[in-house]
């Protein structure tokens with residue numbers, strides 16, 4: 001079951017997956033920020049056993065927190081917090097009844113400390129880390145695995161189209177989508193949080209070991225300034 005807003009790309013991807021793997025693929029075109037999204041998704045999945053929930057999408061505002069209207073800031077809460085919490089609650093309950101299932105919440109290294117110029121995005125990503133970790137503990141021994149996939153940059157269409165400048169030769173290179181997906185699935189049942197990519201894992205370990213939170217925020221601010229300069233980009 002694939003969920004996104006635009007029916008066209010959804011159908012294309014569904015056809016690709018059917019052709020490649022010979023599997024049944026259904027789609028739901030819905031905005032995950034919509035108040036009634038659970039009603040739509042619950043109705044469409046009523047007769048299906050959803051074994052693995054991957055909440056991938058996120059809404060990100062780049063730039064000063066105050067330059068974006070409050071409606072957009074609240075959309076980040078709807079897509080990035082209300083969405084995963086609602087779907088984890090709905091599908092998680094069914095998984096508990098079956099004593100089997102998995103939940104992957106996509107999150108970001110920008111949720112590991114304050115993220116200047118991505119303030120609300122970083123805060124929502126911290127929400128997902130803490131939500132996944134809490135659920136991981138609660139569901140241990142119940143057959144349901146939960147993991148927060150806490151990624152650095154990934155070469156997704158959105159990331160590429162935002163045209164970020166390079167952070168230099170010593171910064172970790174953006175991961176491929178396949179690598180992140182593979183490491184997230186491999187971490188299910190093994191740990192509550194995974195940072196895909198050895199270079200990102202190492203840099204986060206060093207940052208946490210040798211830098212204060214204040215210093216890490218400064219590094220985060222510097223990276224975003226370097227990548228996006230003065231540009232104010234609204235993704236999605």
Ligand SMILES: NC(=O)c1ccc[n+]([C@@H]2O[C@H](COP(=O)([O-])OP(=O)(O)OC[C@H]3O[C@@H](n4cnc5c(N)ncnc54)[C@H](OP(=O)(O)O)[C@@H]3O)[C@@H](O)[C@H]2O)c1
Nearest residue numbers: 004005006031032056057058106108152153154156158159
């Ligand atoms: N890309 C990175 O560098 C990076 C780094 C760290 C973490 N992450 C995390 O990785 C995840 C994926 O990021 P991404 O870069 O692929 O971009 P994204 O915009 O979060 O994901 C794109 C996909 O989500 C769908 N989508 C977007 N908004 C939606 C909405 N309101 N309702 C339903 N579907 C929606 C899009 O299709 P439609 O437009 O058709 O809806 C598209 O299929 C996010 O959680 C992000 O925080 C990404």
